[in-house]
Amino acid sequence: MTQPLSEMTRDTLAACGVSRDLEVAGGQAVISPLTGEAVAHVATDDAASAASAIDRAAAAFRDWRLVPAPKRGELVRLFAEELRASKEELGRLVSIEAGKSPSEGAGEVQEMIDICDFAVGLSRQLYGLTIATERPGHRMMETWHPLGVVGIITAFNFPLAPWCWNAALALVCGDPVVWKPSEKTPLTAIGCQAVFDRALARFGDAPEGLSQILIGGPEVGEVITDSPKVALVSATGSTRMGRIVGPRVAARFGRSILELGGNNAGIVCPSADLDMALRAIAFGAMGTAGQRCTTMRRLFVHDSVYDELVPALKRAYASVSIGNPLETDALVGPLIDAAAFDAMGVALRTAQEAGGTVHGGERVEVGPETAIYVRPALVEMPAQTGPVMEETFAPILYVMRYSDLDAAIEDHNAVGGGLSSSIFTTDLREMEVFLSARGSDCGIANVNIGTSGAEIGGAFGGEKETGGGRESGSDAWRAYMRRATNTINYSRDLPLAQGVTFDI
Numbered sequence: 001m002t003q004p005l006s007e008m009t010r011d012t013l014a015a016c017g018v019s020r021d022l023e024v025a026g027g028q029a030v031i032s033p034l035t036g037e038a039v040a041h042v043a044t045d046d047a048a049s050a051a052s053a054i055d056r057a058a059a060a061f062r063d064w065r066l067v068p069a070p071k072r073g074e075l076v077r078l079f080a081e082e083l084r085a086s087k088e089e090l091g092r093l094v095s096i097e098a099g100k101s102p103s104e105g106a107g108e109v110q111e112m113i114d115i116c117d118f119a120v121g122l123s124r125q126l127y128g129l130t131i132a133t134e135r136p137g138h139r140m141m142e143t144w145h146p147l148g149v150v151g152i153i154t155a156f157n158f159p160l161a162p163w164c165w166n167a168a169l170a171l172v173c174g175d176p177v178v179w180k181p182s183e184k185t186p187l188t189a190i191g192c193q194a195v196f197d198r199a200l201a202r203f204g205d206a207p208e209g210l211s212q213i214l215i216g217g218p219e220v221g222e223v224i225t226d227s228p229k230v231a232l233v234s235a236t237g238s239t240r241m242g243r244i245v246g247p248r249v250a251a252r253f254g255r256s257i258l259e260l261g262g263n264n265a266g267i268v269c270p271s272a273d274l275d276m277a278l279r280a281i282a283f284g285a286m287g288t289a290g291q292r293c294t295t296m297r298r299l300f301v302h303d304s305v306y307d308e309l310v311p312a313l314k315r316a317y318a319s320v321s322i323g324n325p326l327e328t329d330a331l332v333g334p335l336i337d338a339a340a341f342d343a344m345g346v347a348l349r350t351a352q353e354a355g356g357t358v359h360g361g362e363r364v365e366v367g368p369e370t371a372i373y374v375r376p377a378l379v380e381m382p383a384q385t386g387p388v389m390e391e392t393f394a395p396i397l398y399v400m401r402y403s404d405l406d407a408a409i410e411d412h413n414a415v416g417g418g419l420s421s422s423i424f425t426t427d428l429r430e431m432e433v434f435l436s437a438r439g440s441d442c443g444i445a446n447v448n449i450g451t452s453g454a455e456i457g458g459a460f461g462g463e464k465e466t467g468g469g470r471e472s473g474s475d476a477w478r479a480y481m482r483r484a485t486n487t488i489n490y491s492r493d494l495p496l497a498q499g500v501t502f503d504i
C-alpha cells in the first residue's frame with residue numbers, strides 16, 4: 001500500500017469536510033477488515049448524550065414540520081449535489097471500514113444519490129386522497145403530516161445507503177433523523193455527516209439538530225428504541241436484533257421499520273439462459289463477500305441443467321479473485337471479522353455432517369494475518385436441512401437439485417427469511433407462477449437477475465423474519481408521515497353517517 005491506511009482514512013475524512021481530529025486516546029478502535037489494523041480510535045456516546053441528541057431532534061421537529069415540503073426537498077437536493085462531489089471519498093470510507101471494492105463503495109454512494117433524487121421529486125408529491133362521502137354537502141380527504149423524530153439504526157455491511165433511504169425520505173416528510181451506525185463503521189457515518197453539513201450550510205436556515213449521529217453500541221441503540229420522542233425506529237440488522245428492537249418499540253406504541261436477515265434463494269429452471277444465470281449467481285452469492293442482506297444463499301437447480309451449471313459455478317468459485325480491493329482488482333474482499341469466519345466454519349462443518357460436499361471456504365493468505373480473506377464456499381446439499389435453513393452472514397451458497405417446480409417453491413419458502421428471491425427461466429408459465437400468489441413469498445422476487453442489487457425505485461424489504469418493513473422507493477414514504485382523515489361539512493345541516501338520527 002502506498003499510504004498507511006490510517007493516514008488514508010484521515011485524509012479521506014478531511015476531504016469530506018471533517019475538520020476535527022477524531023483520534024481520541026482510549027476511544028473505541030475502528031478496525032479495517034482490509035488489514036485487520038485499527039485505523040482510528042473514536043469517542044463514543046452514552047445514554048445521556050443520546051438522550052440529549054433526541055431532545056435536540058425533537059426541538060428541530062417543531063420547526064422543520066412547518067417548512068413547506070418542496071423547500072425541505074431543496075435541502076435533500078443540495079445534499080445530493082454534495083454527495084456527487086464526494087462520491088469517491090465516501091466510497092473509499094466504505095471500502096476501508098466494510099472491505100468493499102471501490103466499485104461497490106461507489107455504488108453505495110450512487111444509491112444515496114438516487115434516493116435523494118427520488119426524495120426531491122417526492123417532496124412535491126406527498127399526496128393524500130379525496131374520498132367520496134355518503135353525506136351531502138360534505139367533503140372527505142386524507143392529509144399527510146410530518147411524523148416526528150426518526151431513529152435510524154444501520155448495519156456494517158451497507159454503512160451508508162440504508163441510512164440514506166430513511167434519511168432522504170424522512171427529511172422531505174418533515175422528520176429530523178438520529179442515526180446510530182454500526183459500531184464497526186463509525187467513520188463512514190462521520191464522513192457522511194460532514195457531507196450533509198456542507199449541504200446544510202448552503203441551505204441556510206435549517207433548525208439545529210436535523211440530522212445527528214450517535215456513535216456507540218447497544219446502550220445507545222436502547223435509548224433510541226425506548227424513547228417516546230422517537231416516533232419511528234428504522235432498524236437494519238440481524239433477525240436477532242429485530243427480535244429485541246421490534247417488541248420494545250411496539251411496547252410504547254412506536255412505529256418501526258425492520259429490515260432484518262434474509263435467506264435468499266434462486267431457482268434455475270430447465271429453460272434458463274445458463275451463461276446469464278451463472279454470472280447473476282456469482283455476483284449474488286460471492287459479491288460483497290456474501291455480506292449483503294440480499295446475498296444469494298440457496299440455489300435450487302433443475303436436474304436437467306445441474307450437471308452443466310454446477311461444474312461451471314465450481315470453476316467460478318475456484319478462480320474468483322480474492323484480496324484487498326484497494327490494492328488489487330479483486331472481486332471478493334475480506335470478511336468483516338474473525339467472528340464471521342468462525343460462524344462460516346461452524347455452518348460448513350454442520351453442512352458436511354448433514355451430507356453436504358463443500359467446495360472452498362478456506363482462508364486465503366492474501367493479506368496480513370489479522371485480516372480475514374476466505375474463498376467463497378459452494379456446498380452441494382442432498383436436501384434443505386441444518387444450516388441451509390439459517391442465514392450465515394458469509395459467502396456460502398448451498399446448492400440443491402430439484403425436479404418439480406412446485407416442490408422447489410415449497411422448499412424455497414420453507415425458511416424464516418423472506419427478503420429476496422430469483423427465478424432463472426425463459427418459460428413464461430414458470431416465471432408467472434414464481435411471481436404469483438403461490439410463488440415466492442419474499443418482498444423481492446426477480447426474474448433472470450440475482451437476489452441482490454435492488455434499485456431504489458422499488459420498496460425494499462421483506463416478509464416473515466425479515467421484519468415486514470419497507471424502505472426506499474414506491475410508497476415507502478408513508479411510514480414517515482402520519483395520516484389524518486378529514487371530513488368537512490360545508491352544508492347547513494348535520495346529517496350523521498350511517499343514517500343515524502339524534503334529534504335534540
Ligand code: UN1
Pocket residue numbers: 111157158161162236291292293294451452453454455
Ligand atoms: C443490505 O444488504 O442491507 O439490494 C442492503 C442490494 C442493495 C441493498 C442491500 N441495493 O443488494
